[in-house]
Amino acid sequence: xxxxxxxxxxxxxxxxxxxxxxEDAIKYSEPLQKVxxxxxxxxxxxxxxxPPRVNATEFFRVLQQVAGIIRxxxxxxxxxxxxxxxxxxxxxxxxxxxxxxAFVPDINLLTSQKLDLPPETFGFLxxxxxKPFIVQYAQKxxxxxxxxxxxxxxCPVCGSRPTFSLLDKEDGKRYLYCGLCEVKWRFQRLxxxxxxxxxxxxxxxxxxxxxxxxxxxxxHGYIKTLDERKAGGEEIDLFWEDIKTVxxxxxxxxxxxCK
Ligand SMILES: [Zn+2]
Ligand SMILES: [Zn+2]
Numbered sequence: 001x002x003x004x005x006x007x008x009x010x011x012x013x014x015x016x017x018x019x020x021x022x023e024d025a026i027k028y029s030e031p032l033q034k035v036x037x038x039x040x041x042x043x044x045x046x047x048x049x050x051p052p053r054v055n056a057t058e059f060f061r062v063l064q065q066v067a068g069i070i071r072x073x074x075x076x077x078x079x080x081x082x083x084x085x086x087x088x089x090x091x092x093x094x095x096x097x098x099x100x101x102a103f104v105p106d107i108n109l110l111t112s113q114k115l116d117l118p119p120e121t122f123g124f125l126x127x128x129x130x131k132p133f134i135v136q137y138a139q140k141x142x143x144x145x146x147x148x149x150x151x152x153x154x155c156p157v158c159g160s161r162p163t164f165s166l167l168d169k170e171d172g173k174r175y176l177y178c179g180l181c182e183v184k185w186r187f188q189r190l191x192x193x194x195x196x197x198x199x200x201x202x203x204x205x206x207x208x209x210x211x212x213x214x215x216x217x218x219x220h221g222y223i224k225t226l227d228e229r230k231a232g233g234e235e236i237d238l239f240w241e242d243i244k245t246v247x248x249x250x251x252x253x254x255x256x257x258c259k
Contacts, residue, residue: 006246012073013243019065019132026137027053036144043152045105045159046144052103052137056092059099063088063129070125080121087115102130105159131180134158138181147185153193157181162193162223163259164238165214169228176223177238184238195219205248213248215257222257224248 002010031050036042067085071078089095101107109126110117138157150156155178163179165187176187187193190200195218202212202225210230215222224245226236249259 002244003246006243008073009243009246010240012069013239015069015073016066016128016131019062021058021062021132021136022055023136025055025058026133026140028137028141029053031144045155046141046157047103047105047137047159050141050144052133054099054103054133056096056099059102059129059133060088060095062132063125066128067125070128077121077124080118081125084117084122084125087117089113102126103133127180134181138183142183147183150185151187152185153187153196155181155183156185157183161221161259162187164242165193165223165225166236166238167212167225167227167229169231172229174225179239179242182239192216192219192221193223194221203251205251208245208248211245211248213252215252215255220257222252222259224252 028050035049064085067081071081089098098109098113101109101112109115110119110122115122134157141157145156147156153176154161155176158178158181160178160180162176164177166175166177166184167173168175172189174187174189175184176193177184191198192200192214195216197216197218199216199218200214201217202214204212210227212225212227213222214225224242226238226241228236
């Protein structure tokens with residue numbers, strides 16, 4: 001059973017999931033083989049090695065659709081959305097620059113575009129606009145890397161912190177999951193993915209025995225984990241698992257841990 005908060009999250013995300021992209025919405029240039037095998041670059045997320053190139057017209061089309069969905073599901077954000085929409089670039093060249101910068105991990109678009117806009121609503125709109133493009137990018141570039149060999153605490157595609165993890169039912173191997181790219185990669189069985197401290201502690205919650213929440217007393221990070229061995233044979237979609245387990249986030253945050 002989902003709570004009201006979870007149900008409205010689920011509705012919001014299923015509307016966003018209906019936004020479709022043409023197959024060529026994102027392109028990238030193949031990195032040189034020697035870049036992929038050099039030790040320094042091996043630890044770098046793909047977004048820095050072969051940055052995505054986005055079709056700006058598609059980007060702004062999706063942005064308008066996302067704004068429409070937010071307006072419908074979160075009417076309280078309507079005013080701020082209108083202010084943001086009125087400030088966005090209209091000229092093609094400017095739109096291209098804006099869309100390109102939206103995919104550079106270290107750029108703050110409000111600063112680089114000299115925009116004085118409500119940062120939270122702007123970030124919310126931007127993140128949900130970027131998501132389908134990053135998912136398509138990830139589908140195209142993950143073949144450049146062996147996700148079973150990555151073994152780092154951050155996402156091999158975009159470099160973000162993992163949002164969820166999975167204990168594999170076959171052999172108990174651990175995988176981390178990026179909620180932005182929807183990519184899953186192998187990680188060591190024990191230890192904190194955020195600060196790499198080797199201790200592992202977890203708690204479980206009554207009625208939710210197939211999940212564990214691993215927490216770290218060094219960096220105060222936590223990560224929700226699905227123990228696939230207890231999940232039966234059902235098909236697993238970690239994106240939805242993340243929403244279904246919101247009560248575990250509440251517990252972890254109450255205990256002083258953060259994502
Ligand atoms: Zn990612
Ligand atoms: Zn830690």
